Amino acid sequence: MADENLFGYVKGAEPLPKGAREFYINITQRNDKGTGEYNAHDYGAEFEYGATDKLALAVEVKGMGIDTSGIVIDGYLPGPNKYSMKFAGIEASLKYNFMSAARDDFGVSLFTALNYLVVDPHSGQDKTEWALEEKLLLQKYFLDGQLIWVGNVHFEATRALRYAIDDLPPEFDWPTEPEMELEIGAGTGLSYRFAPNWFVGAELLYVQENETEVGLERWSLQGGPNIHYGGEKWWATLTWFPQIQGGGETYPGQPDDDLHLVEKTKYETRLKFGINF
């Protein structure tokens, strides 16, 4: 099975076949930090190409929009911010398939991505960030392929540099020295084709953020249902992905202390729409 985005957040192991091209857009809405107003949108436009039957290459242009007010988080969210969309960065990635879930019964691929961001995805402030991500992708078919399981394990190293901001709140900590962060995580998903072209599924993603000075800084577990339509020429996937539980650092006065709301939100929704050509 060629590359197929049955899920919004976890990835399958099957690559695009040689010569195949796919263009897709994705929109992610992140909202509600428990205090004030927080509503952010991430936009991505990606082109993927099957270089060989095992290797797919992709480039993605990213954008972001934000509307936040009534919430300040020391060191992370300096105050109100609002814009509809601006360029946020670019990602180059490759996916190499070692074993095919259909041919070898168990699929194994390695996904590598290099990210360059110019916007902090949490505050919407300007920032320069480089991130290298490695992800192991596993996939298994059941019921002749009507039921699909995927599993992911990922590691991401990030180097970020924030810029000085005028009119910061008094005593507000906004470090402008380079920062390093290591993120590790694991995800899993199950998708079932309940009618021709239609799949329904669920996915889970655990992420923990580690920083050199404090070690484990925060963690989060997100999970939710998804629905996927796949046709001959195009496909779409919608995922509702609320945060189930989180831990680590909280911000003063945070109403839900069992969630990670410093950088993440209570709710996320992602829509992907792809065209094969």
Next chain:
Amino acid sequence: MRLTPLAIILPAGLGVAGTAHATEYLTVPQAQKELFPTADRFVDAAVELSDQQRDQIKKLSGVRQREAQQPVWRAEKQGQLLGWFIVDEVVGKHEFITYATAIAPEGKVLGVEVLVYRETYGYQVRDAKWRDQFRGKTLDDHFKLDDDITNITGATLSSRNLMNGVKRLLALAKVALEA
């Protein structure tokens, strides 16, 4: 509620979803003519499989028999049995693939025709060269991708399920048709 880009795009996407349609390459009579060109009569011989027979099919082929009913025709020439014409469906990437297999009375594949295929990739399953790989196969053969059956890039699941489907129909013929 705030109107977000998601709220605008989703209904539009779901609306377009209803426009998918089937592409039928061969009708059943056309496929019958292709696979048994000398036959002068096709007699409806649809089978209703018992649970025990389905278990036997799974045991012989290693593939699950999804349905209890199987459309089958006896291909005859002047009253003599030429073989069995069986229409079947297997799981493709997005939709079922409809195909027909011709099986000789002694239990070997005479030919395979794809009737309906609607996937993004892998239209080579309709190529005569790919389908010819099944000709002469019996239950004793391997039926393994990239071994005795060539894999089709980008349609590995479809290739595998078609290959497994043909093997399953050989088992079905042995269990329910060869009397």
